[in-house]
Amino acid sequence: SDAGGMAGAFEGMVGRHPEMARIYQLITQIAPTPTTVLITGESGTGKELVARAIHARSGRQGQPFVAVNVAAIPDALIESELFGHERGAFTGAHAKKLGRFELAHGGTIFLDEIGSLRLDLQTKLLRALQEREIERLGGVRAVPVDVRILAATNINLKNAVRERAFREDLYYRLNVVPLHVPPLRERREDIGALVQYFVRKIARECGRDVRGVSAGALEVLTRYDWPGNVRELENVLHRAVVLARSPVIHLQDVPLDVAMPETGSRLGEDTGPPLREALEQFERQYILRVLEGVGWNVSHAARRLGVHRNTVLTKLSGWGIQRPGSGEGRSLSF
Known part of the structure; x- marks a missing residue:
C-alpha cells in the first residue's frame, strides 16, 4: 500500500x-x-x-x-x-x-x-x-x-x-x-492509513522494531468509535508499540476498553450491554485472539476451541472478517 x-x-x-x-x-x-x-x-x-x-x-x-x-x-x-x-x-x-x-x-x-x-x-x-x-x-x-x-x-x-x-x-x-x-468515527476508512502512519512514527521515535498490525487488531481499531478521535488513536498505538511483544501489534496489545468498548469501561455501571451482547463480544474477541495465536490456522484454532472448523469459518463470515492472505486480508505490514 x-x-x-x-x-x-x-x-x-x-x-x-x-x-x-x-x-x-x-x-x-x-x-x-x-x-x-x-x-x-x-x-x-x-x-x-x-x-x-x-x-x-x-x-x-x-x-x-x-x-x-x-x-x-x-x-x-x-x-x-x-x-x-x-x-x-x-x-x-x-x-x-x-x-x-x-x-x-x-x-x-x-x-x-x-x-x-x-x-x-x-x-x-x-x-x-x-x-x-x-x-x-x-x-x-x-x-x-x-x-x-x-x-x-x-x-x-x-x-x-x-x-x-x-x-x-x-x-x-x-x-x-x-x-x-470530521470526527474519526465518520472517516473510518482512514483508520488503516492513520494506524500505519502512527505505528511507523512511534516505533522510530521509541526505537522499537514494530512493523505491522494484525488483522484482528486492525478490525477492532476500525470498529471502535474513538470518542477522543485521532489523539486517542495515537495514544492507544503509542501504548501498543511500547508494550508489543513482537514486531506485529496483536489483539492482546490493544487495550480492553478499545477491544470490547461495550463491556470494558461500563462494567461498573448499570448501563452495560445485555448478557447476550456481552457474550457475543467476548466470543468474537476470544476466537480472534486464538486465531492470531496460531497464525490463523483455522483447523488448529478449532481444535483449541473445541469446535468444528466450519463453526469458526461461519463465525468469521458472520462478522465480515477476512482471513489475512485470503485476497483482501486486513493486516498491515510496513
Whole structure:
C-alpha cells in the first residue's frame, strides 16, 4: 500500500476520506489570503494541525506560529498572556511582558477553545481583529500588531451567541471561512492509513522494531468509535508499540476498553450491554485472539476451541472478517 507515502502528504495530515480531501483543497485556497478562519470539530480531531497547515502554506510561513489554548490558561493570567502587560500593571509585574499577539507579530496566532474566552476579553480580541492593534494590561497606548488570526472551538459557538456567552459581532468576524474537521468515527476508512502512519512514527521515535498490525487488531481499531478521535488513536498505538511483544501489534496489545468498548469501561455501571451482547463480544474477541495465536490456522484454532472448523469459518463470515492472505486480508505490514 502507498499509504505510507501519503502519510504526511498534506502537512502531516493523514487520510483520503472525501471530507479530508475537501479540507486540503480549502486550506490550499485560503492559506495565501489574510482571511480569518474558524476551525470547528470535536476534541482530538486535529484542529491545530489544520491551523499549522494554513500557516505553512501562507506568505507568513517564515514568521512565528503562536498557538494558545485559551481554556488552559488560568482566568487571572489570560489577559496578560494574550495582550501582555506593562511594568507595575499588577502586583508582581516587575517588568514589561509581551503578550502572545506581539510575539506572533508578522505571523499567525492560533486561538484554540475560543469559546471559553471571557466576554471582556472578547471585546479586546474584536478590537485586535478590527483595528489591528492591542493594548497591554496597564498600558495607555495602542500597540499595532500584524497577525493573522485562526481560531478553533469544540463547542457550538452559534448556541453560545444565542445564550449571550459569546459576542455576535466577534463570532461573525472569526467565522469568515468556517472549516469543519470530521470526527474519526465518520472517516473510518482512514483508520488503516492513520494506524500505519502512527505505528511507523512511534516505533522510530521509541526505537522499537514494530512493523505491522494484525488483522484482528486492525478490525477492532476500525470498529471502535474513538470518542477522543485521532489523539486517542495515537495514544492507544503509542501504548501498543511500547508494550508489543513482537514486531506485529496483536489483539492482546490493544487495550480492553478499545477491544470490547461495550463491556470494558461500563462494567461498573448499570448501563452495560445485555448478557447476550456481552457474550457475543467476548466470543468474537476470544476466537480472534486464538486465531492470531496460531497464525490463523483455522483447523488448529478449532481444535483449541473445541469446535468444528466450519463453526469458526461461519463465525468469521458472520462478522465480515477476512482471513489475512485470503485476497483482501486486513493486516498491515510496513
